[in-house]
Every structure is written in structure tokens, then in C-alpha cells.
Amino acid sequence: MSLYPPLLSIFLLLSSTVSATAATAADSPLSSPPSAPSPSTSPAPKLPTPSPASTSPLDPRQVTALDSLNIPTPKDPCAPQPHLSFAATCDSSSPFRNLLSLSLFNCSGDVALSSDALKSLSTLTSLSFLNCPIPVVRLPTELALNLRSFSCINSLKKLTGVWLSRLENVTELTVAKSSVTASGPSIILNNMRFLHSVTLSHANLSGFLPKHWHPNLTFVDLSGNSLKGEIPLSLTRLENLVHLNLSSNSLADTIPSTIGDLSALQNLSLGSNSLSGPIPESLSELSGLTHLDLGSNQLNGTIPNFIRDMTSLKYLNLERNNFHGVLPFNATFIQKLEVLKVGENSNLCYNHSTLGSKMKLGIAPCDKHGLPVSPPPAKDSQSDSSSDNSDEEDYGDSGDKKHHHGPSKIVLGVAIGLSSIVFLIVFLILLSRCCK
Structure with missing residues (x-):
């Protein structure tokens, strides 16, 4: 009787194994191999899910x-x-x-x-x-x-654009820090009709951005290449796009005025290009934006007020451009940011009465006319500069200081000279009397 429990357990185990085998035999790829869908007629493919239970x-x-x-x-x-x-x-x-x-x-x-x-x-x-x-x-x-x-x-x-272009049914494509020989990203992406996420970063790509984009895209990263030309308007029609990174290229012209049509956008990185012109007003419509990088370009004009109303923003880089005027940010807005970069905009200044004189932004405070009072101090000479400024505030113009101290030294010199003469005369008189 003591053998029955083990035998019963083995029997139940074999029964469950046979049942599982029968249930999955019909789905075996050996009996019906999967066929790739036709990109023009089939719906977006779905990834099969592995089953850890199979032995x-x-x-x-x-x-x-x-x-x-x-x-x-x-x-x-x-x-x-x-x-x-x-x-x-x-x-x-x-x-x-x-x-x-x-x-x-x-x-x-x-x-x-x-x-x-x-x-x-x-x-x-x-x-x-x-x-x-x-x-x-x-x-x-x-x-x-x-x-x-x-x-x-x-x-x-020796990866080529033609080699990658044969992956017609991919939904996710990532190529980073790998050199690709191609005349541009278009030759890679044109036939990928199901693509949701594409990263072609630091891939030695040249040429222009594609004119046509697949509407299902949610993630685009083409950073760190040598792409040139303008940002096409077709890129701003991707309603599902959440992440757009075109930084560290050679893109020129202006930021498209329709950039605000990317209503789902959370990350916009256009830094380290040659973009010019002002920040477009439509950017204010991107209420979910958390990351905005426009640094190291040739953007100009004033920084728009609407940026301080972008409540989701955590990272803001506007440094190394040609912005001018008064920085429109208050202390509350700056404190909620995790990163703020506005330095190296020589004609940009901040209101020290609003932000305080101790705020270190890499730009000068404004004078009463809204102009920078002086260039921002260098880091190495910050303490010396502070000392010089305090001296100037205490004593005014340096020329006045020289004029003030000059006469005092002359009078002192004359007094000392006269005292010496008087002392010499008295000494000689006393000496002559002693000799008699």
C-alpha cells in the first residue's frame, strides 16, 4: 500500500504532460511554419509570447x-x-x-x-x-x-542601409554606435511600414531627413550623425510621437512652425545643430513636454513667456544661442526644474530683483533698461570679481578714489619735510651753544 501515493503522483504527472503536448501540437511551427505578413495588406505583426512551462x-x-x-x-x-x-x-x-x-x-x-x-x-x-x-x-x-x-x-x-532595409516587418529598430554605409536614413526606413520605434544614433549617416514618415511612429532618435538640411513638415504630422531626438547633426533653417502639432510629444531634443530664428509660438501647445533641448544653435529673439507656463517641464537647455532681452522666468519656475541651462547668450540678462543677486545662471543681471550690466564673471575669478564689485560700490569710481587720496599724501609729505627742517634748525642751535 505504501507504493500507491508515488505511483499516483507519477500517473498524474504523465497525464498532465500528455495533455499539454496534445494542446500545443497543433501550433507547432514544424507543422505550419509562420509566414511573414505582406506589408501592404496585413495588420501590424504581434510578437509571440514564450511559455516557460514547456520542457x-x-x-x-x-x-x-x-x-x-x-x-x-x-x-x-x-x-x-x-x-x-x-x-x-x-x-x-x-x-x-x-x-x-x-x-x-x-x-x-x-x-x-x-x-x-x-x-x-x-x-x-x-x-x-x-x-x-x-x-x-x-x-x-x-x-x-x-x-x-x-x-x-x-x-x-560593414553594415549597410540596404541590409537594414530588408527588415521590412520590424516594429523596433535600434542601431547605435555602429557605422552604416547609406546615402541617408530614407533608404533604411522607407519600406518599414510597421515601425513604431527607430534609433539610428551615432551611425555615421549623412544626407537629409526623410520626407515621408510612417504614422505609427512613437520614438525617433537620429542623433549624432551628419544629417543636413531642414526639419521636414511631414515629421510634425506624427500625432503619436512621444520622443524626438535630432541633436548633434548639421540641421539648418528654422524650427517648423507646426512643431506644436506633435501633441503627444514629451521629449524634444534639437540641440547642437545650426538652427536659426525664434522659438515658434506653437511650442506652447506641447503641454506634456518634460524635456526640451534647443542648446548650441543659432536661435535668436527673446525667450517666450509661455515656457514658464509649461508645468511638466523638468529639463530645459537654451544655452549657446543668440537670445536677447530679459529672462522671463521666476524663482518658482526655476526651482521646479531639474536642469536649467541659459548661459552663453551674451545679450540675455535676468531681473535680479525677481531672482536675487545670488542666482548663478551664467548670464548677467539686467540694468534698468533691460540690458546686461556686464558679462558674466568667469568661474576662476568669481571671488576676485565680487571683491572688486563691492569695492566699487563702497567707494564709487576708481578715478574719484585716486583724486581723493592724492592731496592727503602731498600734505603729509610737506608736513614731514617742514618738521625735519625745524628739527634740524633746533639741533644746530643747541649744538652751537654747547660748543661755546
Whole structure:
């Protein structure tokens, strides 16, 4: 009788395993491989969700493919790995699981991509490389169309825009600190109709910004390239855009007057370009903006009052431009900011009666005419400058000080001279009497 409980437990376990296998067999990619949707007719693709409950082994073909790439493969590639060079997730298919995502980190020189091996990994929907400077190979068409997410950070040698453009069905594309040979971002992005998030940062891109953008975009980062020309009006029609970073390029002309149409925008970074003209009034309509960087441009005019009414703002950079006039911010607005940069605007000043004389903004206080009274002091000579200013306030003009002290020294000199003569005469008289 003591054997029944263990036998009963084993039976129940086998029953549950058989039930799970039967339930998932119909969804196995081996019986019906996934087909990539046609970009022109299919809805936006969705990423499959892996099931951690499955205990089936990985497809032997994919194990062989991983081995051929010289990737150190653990006994169970689908299990969380303690090291930092390999990570994967799998589906719950039976009798063999299939890879859904593959991430390679800090690749050694032995890792080598192979088109044949990648063909066996066509079930992947996510592929990532981090610090893997290995040569690229042509992606098999089935894998290229099946990918929904692609990431390449400081990785992949000889990457081209044409290579990236074949990832037609991705919703997330990230290429950062990886040189891409392309005439501009358009050749990469034009065919990606499902794209929601794109990062092409510090990728050595030149040329112009695209004229056409896919309306589903919520995140755009093209910073740190050599893009030139103006910001196209089509970019301001992306109603779902939350993050726009075009900083550190060579963009010129003015900020589009329709920038306020980006009603969902929370982060706007246009710093370190060659943008000119005033800050457009429509910017006041971006009530959810938390990050605004317009620094290191050639913007001019006065800083508009509406900026101080942007209650969500936490980061504000307006430094190194050509703004003039009185800074329209009060102490309450400045104190709620986490970062404020307005320095190196030589014709900009602040109202010291409103902000106090101890406020360090990198700009001079205003005189009664709203003009800077003096250039902002250098950091190294700040204490000396303060001392000089206090001396001037106590004694007035330096010329008056010289005129005031000059006569006192002359009188003192004459007095000393006369006293010396009198003393000499008295001494001689006394000496002559003593000699008699």
C-alpha cells in the first residue's frame, strides 16, 4: 500500500504532460511554419509570447545552427543564463521548441555568422547584438521578414542601409554606435511600414531627413550623425510621437512652425545643430513636454513667456544661442526644474530683483533698461570679481578714489619735510651753544 501515493503522483504527472503536448501540437511551427505578413495588406505583426512551462528540448536543427556560429550554447538554451554572452527565449512547441529571440553580448573573435545557420533560425522574431564587432552576412529572406525587433549596438562590421532595409516587418529598430554605409536614413526606413520605434544614433549617416514618415511612429532618435538640411513638415504630422531626438547633426533653417502639432510629444531634443530664428509660438501647445533641448544653435529673439507656463517641464537647455532681452522666468519656475541651462547668450540678462543677486545662471543681471550690466564673471575669478564689485560700490569710481587720496599724501609729505627742517634748525642751535 505504501507504493500507491508515488505511483499516483507519477500517473498524474504523465497525464498532465500528455495533455499539454496534445494542446500545443497543433501550433507547432514544424507543422505550419509562420509566414511573414505582406506589408501592404496585413495588420501590424504581434510578437509571440514564450511559455516557460514547456520542457521540450530545442529543435536539433537550431542547436546545430547555434553550434556552427561558434556560440557557447548551454544544455538548455531556452533557460536563463548566468553569463553575459548569450540569451534566448523559446516558444512552447512540441516535440521541439523553437527560438523566438536571440541576444549576443560581448562576442569573442571566434563568433562568425553564417547564412546557412541563420536560415535554420528563421523562427526568430527578435535578434540583438551588443559589443559584437563581427562581419555581417546576408540574412535569409524568411528570417529577415520574420523579425519584429532588431538591435545592433557597437556591433556588426560593414553594415549597410540596404541590409537594414530588408527588415521590412520590424516594429523596433535600434542601431547605435555602429557605422552604416547609406546615402541617408530614407533608404533604411522607407519600406518599414510597421515601425513604431527607430534609433539610428551615432551611425555615421549623412544626407537629409526623410520626407515621408510612417504614422505609427512613437520614438525617433537620429542623433549624432551628419544629417543636413531642414526639419521636414511631414515629421510634425506624427500625432503619436512621444520622443524626438535630432541633436548633434548639421540641421539648418528654422524650427517648423507646426512643431506644436506633435501633441503627444514629451521629449524634444534639437540641440547642437545650426538652427536659426525664434522659438515658434506653437511650442506652447506641447503641454506634456518634460524635456526640451534647443542648446548650441543659432536661435535668436527673446525667450517666450509661455515656457514658464509649461508645468511638466523638468529639463530645459537654451544655452549657446543668440537670445536677447530679459529672462522671463521666476524663482518658482526655476526651482521646479531639474536642469536649467541659459548661459552663453551674451545679450540675455535676468531681473535680479525677481531672482536675487545670488542666482548663478551664467548670464548677467539686467540694468534698468533691460540690458546686461556686464558679462558674466568667469568661474576662476568669481571671488576676485565680487571683491572688486563691492569695492566699487563702497567707494564709487576708481578715478574719484585716486583724486581723493592724492592731496592727503602731498600734505603729509610737506608736513614731514617742514618738521625735519625745524628739527634740524633746533639741533644746530643747541649744538652751537654747547660748543661755546
